[in-house]
Amino acid sequence: MNPPFDDEGVYIGALATLSELGADLDEDRLGPLVAIRFDGPRDGFLDWFARWAASTFRSLSGRPEWEQNPEWLYFDGVPMTFVGQVSVPPELSGLHDVASFYVFWDRDSGVTETVVQVR
Template sequence: MELGYDTFSTELPDDIFELLLELGSEIGIDPFSSVESENYFCELLKNYTGNKNEIREYFESEIKKDFQVMKEKPQWIQGDDWQFNKGKPMIFVGQLDTITKRDGVSYGTSFFVFWDCKDGTTKTVTQSD
């Protein structure tokens, strides 16, 4: 699907693209926030063998299974930046929020920690307002 000004393109068919945007909004993820995320969803579609009427349930089930959180979902400041390792979403461990002052102005910064329990890989994303 091409979205104006060549800013975004995907290998996914239009109906699947729309479905993933809808599911992502409902579940709280952005399926197109990164190349890794899009590749994950392309791979899910490639592996789907059911009929077209059940694809929504398939994607919803896979998303809920693979996008795991230890306690609470991330509260993104700048937008979803879910981390992946070896093609799979990592477990969201938690978020550390801080406030710093510079020149009399307060800035919020959050650290988002992800973990792959299979190989011990960790990744941290930092976002500020």
């Protein structure tokens, strides 16, 4: 079954679930991940999705507090684990505002990636 993201209520519910986790709804990436895992009735999708998303968008030290839009990183098509966030004030970064560094890690490969956002 394809994920029912075409249903407005489901789309909004999935978006709200991901927002609580600090992630965003990237249908191109999430659609295939969800499609191969969800095989229940359509009306049970949001409950299943909430459980699946919580176990898929893992975090070692709390959820990201994005300065801008969420930019959860993926490795080989799978969400990486959020390790932590460091915010640097402008007087230390030399930028016009606070810069936040978001660190992600893929446990299996050992790959680490960072997102930088400036408020």
